[in-house]
Amino acid sequence: MTSWTEVKMGTTTAAVLLESMRVVHRALTRSPGLSPNQVAARLQEWQPLVKELAQGVQQGAELVENVECGAELAILHEISKVLNSSLDLKETLHLVMDSLIHLTWAERGCLVLLDEEGNLEIQAAQHFDLDGVSSCELEFSHTVVQEAIQEGRPLLTTNAQLDPRFSERESVVDYHLRSIVCVPLSIRGRVIGALYLDSRMREGVFSQADLPMLAAFADQAAIAIENARLYTMTDRSLTERVAELTTLQQIDRELNDTLDFERVLDVTLSWATWAAQADKGTLSVLDDGQVHTASQPGPEDLERPGSDLLERVLSSREPVSVEAGRMLVPIRYKERAVGFLDLWRDGGRSFGQGQAGFASRIADHAAAAIENARLYEKVRQANESKSEFVSLVSHELRTPMTSIRGYADLLEAQVAGPLNARQAEFVDTIRRNTERMQALVSDLQDISRIEAGKLWLEVKPTVFAQALDNALQGTQAQIEARSQQLTTTVPHDLPLVRADPARLTQILTNLLSNAHKYTPEGGRIDVRARREGAYVHCAVSDTGIGISSQDQAHLFTKFFRSEDPAVREMPGTGLGLCIVKNLVELQGGRMTVESQLGEGATFAFTLPVAGEEDEEA
Numbered sequence: 001m002t003s004w005t006e007v008k009m010g011t012t013t014a015a016v017l018l019e020s021m022r023v024v025h026r027a028l029t030r031s032p033g034l035s036p037n038q039v040a041a042r043l044q045e046w047q048p049l050v051k052e053l054a055q056g057v058q059q060g061a062e063l064v065e066n067v068e069c070g071a072e073l074a075i076l077h078e079i080s081k082v083l084n085s086s087l088d089l090k091e092t093l094h095l096v097m098d099s100l101i102h103l104t105w106a107e108r109g110c111l112v113l114l115d116e117e118g119n120l121e122i123q124a125a126q127h128f129d130l131d132g133v134s135s136c137e138l139e140f141s142h143t144v145v146q147e148a149i150q151e152g153r154p155l156l157t158t159n160a161q162l163d164p165r166f167s168e169r170e171s172v173v174d175y176h177l178r179s180i181v182c183v184p185l186s187i188r189g190r191v192i193g194a195l196y197l198d199s200r201m202r203e204g205v206f207s208q209a210d211l212p213m214l215a216a217f218a219d220q221a222a223i224a225i226e227n228a229r230l231y232t233m234t235d236r237s238l239t240e241r242v243a244e245l246t247t248l249q250q251i252d253r254e255l256n257d258t259l260d261f262e263r264v265l266d267v268t269l270s271w272a273t274w275a276a277q278a279d280k281g282t283l284s285v286l287d288d289g290q291v292h293t294a295s296q297p298g299p300e301d302l303e304r305p306g307s308d309l310l311e312r313v314l315s316s317r318e319p320v321s322v323e324a325g326r327m328l329v330p331i332r333y334k335e336r337a338v339g340f341l342d343l344w345r346d347g348g349r350s351f352g353q354g355q356a357g358f359a360s361r362i363a364d365h366a367a368a369a370i371e372n373a374r375l376y377e378k379v380r381q382a383n384e385s386k387s388e389f390v391s392l393v394s395h396e397l398r399t400p401m402t403s404i405r406g407y408a409d410l411l412e413a414q415v416a417g418p419l420n421a422r423q424a425e426f427v428d429t430i431r432r433n434t435e436r437m438q439a440l441v442s443d444l445q446d447i448s449r450i451e452a453g454k455l456w457l458e459v460k461p462t463v464f465a466q467a468l469d470n471a472l473q474g475t476q477a478q479i480e481a482r483s484q485q486l487t488t489t490v491p492h493d494l495p496l497v498r499a500d501p502a503r504l505t506q507i508l509t510n511l512l513s514n515a516h517k518y519t520p521e522g523g524r525i526d527v528r529a530r531r532e533g534a535y536v537h538c539a540v541s542d543t544g545i546g547i548s549s550q551d552q553a554h555l556f557t558k559f560f561r562s563e564d565p566a567v568r569e570m571p572g573t574g575l576g577l578c579i580v581k582n583l584v585e586l587q588g589g590r591m592t593v594e595s596q597l598g599e600g601a602t603f604a605f606t607l608p609v610a611g612e613e614d615e616e617a
Contacts, residue, residue: 105205109195154183157179160179254271272363467508485525488526511603519543523544528541547601
């Protein structure tokens, strides 16, 4: 590279040569002047000086070129830093345009990118008012850009008015365009757009010497645009994914909030229709040869898929595009097809890949909920059938039991003649077992009504002590028969409770009977009631056999009876405590138990205190 020292030496040589030539010129103008030999000698001295001077001039030119090149590199470096200062695509595009106008001193320009379909779209402009630009001007700039993109190299004219390629164009004539340059934007061998600049003020604004710098700028701009585009796509994709996960979380909450089969179908179809941006659709669930269908936004007379298409969908793991504007999405649970979504869009608009994927993920999330709701529906129907059967049988049993009880009473009253001791014993056995059967039937009816939600309660302000007295009337004799000590503690100022009097008596009767059965002779039973805030708390304690922790976990389950021999030897159906707990909860209270094996048990329940409005009512 040429140095400033070499340039200075060339300047000194030129001064020496010039001074020598002046001396010769003065000598020649004097008489007698210089001889031919002296002139020849001077010419020989000048030759090396001229060669040295010519070399210095060339070196100076190289230095100037290097200085200009260095300045361009410095400018490109600064522009590169500016372009890479942001990853926001819109901001990057405007930075590219601003930097280009500043670098070239163009009058106006625009940045054009190719979309996914290969169409040209102006993404940024400087002094290029898109609203004010005529259609022919826009068409001309697009034509220039298209030509530069297709050829893959810059397109330049120093004066479009005289250039036969452009001079006939309407926009060139009307707008008086002169200088035009268009440089393609390429990244990894792929053209993504172009930079277009023009000027009507003067010709020669751009030259061939500018193309290397513009090409270098275009390369930097393409990299910056691609980085910003990738970042924007990644950021958008991440945002969409987070939004999708949030939506799926909301869907899961709604699906897990219910086991109602129809509700689960409606929730699934509604979200799938929204996710796929469909206008309507159906959700069909296959169940033992039957098809349960939900429609969105309402019942629609939609064409059902044929058997071949249905088989294809149910065997697929991905959505199946049937035709323009229709898509079938399989719903699979544990590798088994349980149903499908049939989604439609008006006008034959096709479903995008993102919409199909989102609908498919919703189907995956909903599959377990649909299967659970379907199984729950079967269990519910089975329970309902069982409750109906129990209710029917219980009702049918009442008539013969009433008849048996009536005739037993007549025999006991000796209406049909006197009874000997043996016959009286038999009649008593019939009567007692009839009473047990009537109690069992009553319990079965209660539990079936509770499960069916048909148990009627007459809740009103109730005197707790009165209900306890009624319960004791039916159990007092049994307690005394086993010499068990009974104590009751009920404050005289205990407030009224909100309860059904008959059902409160039933609760207390069951708890007293339970304590009596599992407390040995001479044991103790305590009944205590007190107010606790807005509730009355009642506890029935005994000194009986107690309950193990394992049995406590199942104690209020229907038909549960402990395997403890001491429990098994006592008659019972395993329905009493289940009914008690349900009756307490139906009246707004809560049931608890505390016990240790061999140390007795305490059953406690609460009922709400009656308010003034209850008493007035």
